[in-house]
Amino acid sequence: MCSRFENKETGFSILEKLDKDELGNYILEDDGDLNKEVFAPTNFVFSLVKSDKDFKLKNFIWGIQFDKVMKSPLIFNSRIETIKEKSYWTRLFYNNRCLLPATAFYEWKEINKKKIPHRISIPGEDFFFIPSIYLKMENFHYASMITTQPNTFMKNIHNRMPLILSKKSGIKFLNAKPEDALEMCKSLSDKVKMEASIAENLLSVKKKNL
DSSP, rough: OOOEEEOOOOOHHHHHHHHHHHEEEEEEOSSSSOOOEETTTSSEEEEEEEETTTTEEEEESSSSSSSSTTTTOOOOOOEEEHHHOOHHHHHHHHOOOOEEEEEEEEEEEEEEEEEEEEEEEETTOOOEEEEEEEEEEETEEEEEEEEEEEHHHTTTTOOOEEEBEEEEEEHHHSSOHHHHHTTOOOOOTTSSSOOOOOOOOHHHHHHHHO
């Protein structure tokens, strides 16, 4: 389960790099940038969506909660296996795909019976995309990132991982027919280099809250 991710890019820098590297018309729909780098469920996050011939960068809320009054579970991760097996989630994927830009994500690895947060990144990539699904409720958009089985690197840290796409593959994912986009939802190739380090910033946050 991924409950934290990092995005050091601004809305303007994301669109600037997409304009430079990938064909398309990119629009920053929500004014201003999000004033944090590490995001948790219920935070506003950047989300890239396809709208007609345009790609729009919007502010979505991370986590889908169907009934806040009854305090139904907050769904901030959606398993690709469930999306493929359950018709409701398949339809949501077919109609409401989006991408969360990220510079890293975090997972907790058990070391000496303690869970230690690790920052996982992809060297050489200024940012990558985490494929997600979204739902509009009460004039807000809510996103849930898609997770899958871990690749060889992530097996040493956690039993799940977010889907990860490069900038080019992310745009292809939004442009693709739904069934083709679903075929793209696989664990990151072992050929892609990943790095992990202890997340001192999250350790310090935990100590402050004790």
